[in-house]
Amino acid sequence: MTAPKAQDITIQQIKQQAAQTAKDLAVPPFWITDWLLHVIDKPALFLMTDDAYQLIEREFAQFNTGITQMQQGTPLAYLTGQQEFWSLDFKVNEHTLIPRPDTEVLVEQVLAWINAQPVEQSDGIENKRLLDLGTGSGCIAISLAHELKIAHKLKQANWQVVAVDFSTEALKIAQENAVSNGVNIEFVQSSWYDALSTHDDDLFDVIVSNPPYIDEADEHLLRLIAEPISALSAPNHGLADIEHIIKQASKYLKVGGLLAIEHGFDQGLAVRQLFAGNSFADIKTIKDFGGNDRVTLGQLS
Numbered sequence: 001m002t003a004p005k006a007q008d009i010t011i012q013q014i015k016q017q018a019a020q021t022a023k024d025l026a027v028p029p030f031w032i033t034d035w036l037l038h039v040i041d042k043p044a045l046f047l048m049t050d051d052a053y054q055l056i057e058r059e060f061a062q063f064n065t066g067i068t069q070m071q072q073g074t075p076l077a078y079l080t081g082q083q084e085f086w087s088l089d090f091k092v093n094e095h096t097l098i099p100r101p102d103t104e105v106l107v108e109q110v111l112a113w114i115n116a117q118p119v120e121q122s123d124g125i126e127n128k129r130l131l132d133l134g135t136g137s138g139c140i141a142i143s144l145a146h147e148l149k150i151a152h153k154l155k156q157a158n159w160q161v162v163a164v165d166f167s168t169e170a171l172k173i174a175q176e177n178a179v180s181n182g183v184n185i186e187f188v189q190s191s192w193y194d195a196l197s198t199h200d201d202d203l204f205d206v207i208v209s210n211p212p213y214i215d216e217a218d219e220h221l222l223r224l225i226a227e228p229i230s231a232l233s234a235p236n237h238g239l240a241d242i243e244h245i246i247k248q249a250s251k252y253l254k255v256g257g258l259l260a261i262e263h264g265f266d267q268g269l270a271v272r273q274l275f276a277g278n279s280f281a282d283i284k285t286i287k288d289f290g291g292n293d294r295v296t297l298g299q300l301s
């Protein structure tokens with residue numbers, strides 16, 4: 001049997017095989033159809049309305065190359081170079097973690113806390129500062145900056161967002177994402193707080209982070225081969241970076257300010273204890289969309 005030629009392959013045929021292909025590759029079925037849409041550069045509706053469309057040679061070749069890469073462990077987001085988060089589009093590459101839906105819980109909680117703060121009765125707009133540690137693609141900082149622009153328009157506060165990452169490659173992507181999403185962020189190359197000032201005027205009202213938190217011995221890591229290991233896993237049962245961030249926070253956060261950290265499903269208790277042991281009050285852990293402990297918050301007292 002000869003290999004099928006491009007002109008023989010229609011969307012309908014790929015759709016018919018998508019479930020099996022996904023099963024063979026152990027990837028979600030939508031990866032196959034989303035990859036197809038990316039290759040043919042068409043909106044999702046095209047799969048329904050035009051399924052007799054025949055792939056041209058170049059499209060068929062690109063489609064197959066991507067399927068082979070998926071088979072070798074490349075996630076869809078690295079093939080398309082993009083990932084949606086908080087209804088915004090983010091460019092991603094192998095230097096950045098792929099934004100996860102559960103991280104939206106962190107964004108949501110930070111916004112809820114900010115919105116619950118009393119607006120100070122003064123004539124001028126207040127200046128506020130927010131820090132994102134280990135920004136990666138910039139998804140957290142950019143989503144927050146996007147929402148906080150609205151607070152500015154309502155003349156409640158003027159938020160300055162600072163985002164740091166150790167990786168200059170990640171910062172390049174985050175910078176591009178800030179521009180494409182129309183927000184203004186100060187990016188700093190830094191290992192956690194190292195390059196930041198502890199001057200009174202530079203203290204933050206909010207510090208947020210989704211640090212690496214997977215235990216180095218966790219078998220889940222074996223399935224996450226494509227993403228930077230430094231963005232995923234940390235020593236001390238995954239708690240080393242979280243602990244550093246919490247212990248140093250009081251030097252960079254205003255009294256009464258918020259620290260919000262994403263963590264592993266089994267780290268809620270340990271993280272709450274770290275918050276409690278480092279002058280934080282009103283500590284609470286929030287569950288993700290799957291019902292697992294995912295985000296812990298506290299106010300510096």
Ligand code: GLN
Pocket residue numbers: 096097098099100103134135136137138139140210211212231232
């Ligand atoms: N802040 C980025 C995210 O949540 C990167 C986090 C990381 O690399 N650990 O996707």
